[in-house]
Amino acid sequence: MISPVPFAFRDFPLMPSPARSVVTRIAPSPTGSMHIGTARTALFNWLYARHCGGSFLLRIEDTDRERSTEASVKVILDGLNWLGLHPDAPPVYQFARSGRHREAVETLMHKGGAYRCYMTAEETAAERERARAEGRAIRSPWRDRDPPGGDNGPFTVRFRGPLEGETLVDDRVKGPVLFQNRDLDDLVLLRSDGTPTYNLAVVVDDHDMGVTDIIRGDDHLSNAARQSLIYQAMGWETPLFAHLPMIHGPDGAKLSKRHGAQAVGEFADLGYLPEAMRNYLARLGWGHGDDELFSDAQAIQWFDIRDVVRSPARLDWNKLNHVNAHYIRLADEERLADLALEALKKKGASPDQEDRRRLLAAIPFVKESAKTLVELSDLTGFALLRRPLALESKTSAALDVEGRSLFERLVQALRQAPDWSPDPLLSALRSFAAAEGIGLGKIGAPLRGMLSGGLPAPDLAGALTALGREESLGRIADALSQAR
RNA sequence: GGGCCCUUCGUCUAUCGGUUAGGACAUCAGAUUUUCAAUCUGGGAAGACGGGUUCGACUCCCGUAGGGCCUACCA
Incomplete structure (x- = not known):
């Protein structure tokens, strides 16, 4: 269970120019790990807000008291922090606002936009079955009943949605999407224990937080229609919607553990740089011409919601690796x-x-x-590795009497190098091989073995430089005496 | 069952009625070579299918197929 930290956003002047500054938000629920798709949604919200000079907010959707945990909240906070997507205000904890949510439902009831529904769990289940069989939305018999007198037992509060007409969600990535109101059910606003449900809470919070642009996963596209109806019933201005396609695993199925990683923390553990994740994730579902590798500043400058792709993308480890390698080269x-x-x-x-x-x-x-x-x-x-290194058999095999004297001469040659750095060392190696009348390969492999003990190592001159003069000559000397 | 969304190389994408359908990753071949890698050069690789509309469709419309989402007193 998490202990809600009350936060009144009125205390934070989010909109310096109240006219119509953009406000976006990421609204994850703290019920486990932070999915990489959530991270991308956060990234797009962040890019969009930065591009527009607006603000990017965070709301923790912890109204599910059973599943929300404090540890999961930390995972989200850490994840966003690692990715460098810093919200412009302290997080809003949804559960802490349930009083306000109930107040909104109260208002809605007065306007006739909501009603008490006394259906029991069993009745609801039966109606759901019937509705499904008849291919229609679930309906409550309490919708048009006069306000019941007396005690009818526990009740939920349902939204009284229009039975006719249609609702348009003018989505900025999917385009205009039309819903028939009769297909939308009267969703529960308040549970029988009086706690608010998701669809109510999002609307109230987004409105109160001044969110102008809702950018989220397209699993919420049909919710957008229901939510639009609530905005209208409340007499509030509906924000702009943009629904992002989801991220799938390499095989096209829903991204899960079995695809290697799913949570942002796992990507961190696997050795990916946050700036690489930002770049790669930005290219998943969004593009700017042929640009593949770009800075945050460029992404912010270029980001346009109209360039977001409509179809789902698959996570491609090869490309992620490529992008990550690029940022490792750039890194300090x-x-x-x-x-x-x-x-x-x-x-x-x-x-x-x-x-x-x-x-x-x-x-x-x-x-x-x-x-x-x-x-x-x-x-x-x-x-x-610390000296002396254990030698591989193929290395010691090269160090017979003849080999030892060859490498003793090589040590002399290396000592002559004017400077212990790649270029002089490489030319020292080359001219030594030439003077001995042998190929570099003849001395390269054993030398590598003496220096690295069989572990992967950079090119010879690089390995020598990395180890330094003393360590390098020491390792060679160890090997020569060991082989004796 | 109902509603809605999606469909260009293996993958991410460009194209916004007229292109030899472009780029990137991966892959293959070659170069380089002191292991592995990196790097360089070159090659192969795509409009799910079927109808329309049009002088002309990847692009617009309809249908089919295949994915996905919603249909919870989860979010």
């Missing part, structure tokens, strides 16, 4: 070192300052090829 090396350190800790290691120093030295030589932070930390593993 100190930051990457810290992130790689975290990845190491998650694997159970307990790296120290010396490890961080070695990591940082190696990162410039591996950041070009790492697709994720996990890979990045794997690729730097060779640098973290």
